[in-house]
Amino acid sequence: MKGPQSTVAQIEANHRAEDEKARLFAGLEVFVNAGNSEEEYRKLQNQVPTFWPLDVHAPYGPQELDQPLAWPPAGRRLFYAFRDYLRRLWRSDFYKTDGSTMDGRYLEYLLGLETRYAVAPPHGLRDAGLPDDAFTEGWLAISREHREAWCATTAYVSPEWRSSKLAYVSSRDFQRAVYLLLSESWRAKVCRRCDRYFIAYKTAQMFCSTTCSNQNKLQSGRRYWHEKGSVLREQKTSKGKKR
Secondary structure: OOOHHHHHHHHHHHHHHHHHHHHHHHHHHHHHHOOOOHHHHHHHHHHOHHHOOOOEEEEEOOOOEEEEOOOOHHHHHHHHHHHHHHHHHHOOOOEOOOOOEOHHHHHHHHOOOOOOOOOOOOOOOOOOOOOOOHHHHHHHHHHHHOOOOEEOOOOEEEEEOOOOEEEEEOOOHHHHHHHHHHHOHHHEEEOOOOOOEEEOOOOOOOOOOHHHHHHHHHHHHHHHHHHHHHHHHHHHHHHHHHO
């Protein structure tokens, strides 16, 4: 039987879980909406410092000590690979010409379950089955700048007998956010007005903000009046004349 203390603890745990979920979704929105400029890439280090998608290490600094490497200047191409493939999933743009899909393959890369491309070149795995070699080329750009860079990402799927489930395990915020969105993929929406990628909190939500929603209503009203207004005015005028 649960007592008052256990109930309070459960409520607090639920609140923490919701707060963490909101944090991960917010970070993922920043990640997927980032532009192509060097300036925007540099901003990500301050906006979402823990969302660098891979656990990369390399010796650098005055003493050449092995340290985590996050959002390095040479990492832009690898970031674009992750961002662009996340966008494809977000838009459900993963169909091949034969009608089959690549969503599972994309997710293997985004969730850190496929990292064989992140090895010393030129013996790295080419991105088999993907439309391009974006991940391999992105890793090559890092390895040219940091020759001893290595990937320590350890994401994996763990089977659980008692729950009869497969549990996904990762310490990376980006990967955990992608997995969270995978479990609620209906939330991945693109704003009908500004084309921004956003996380929806209602199934019918089609706009990223009240600003876009209000602007769409205003534009629809103007369009309706432009198309129907002259007819309505003419009808009103003709009714007045008949009187």
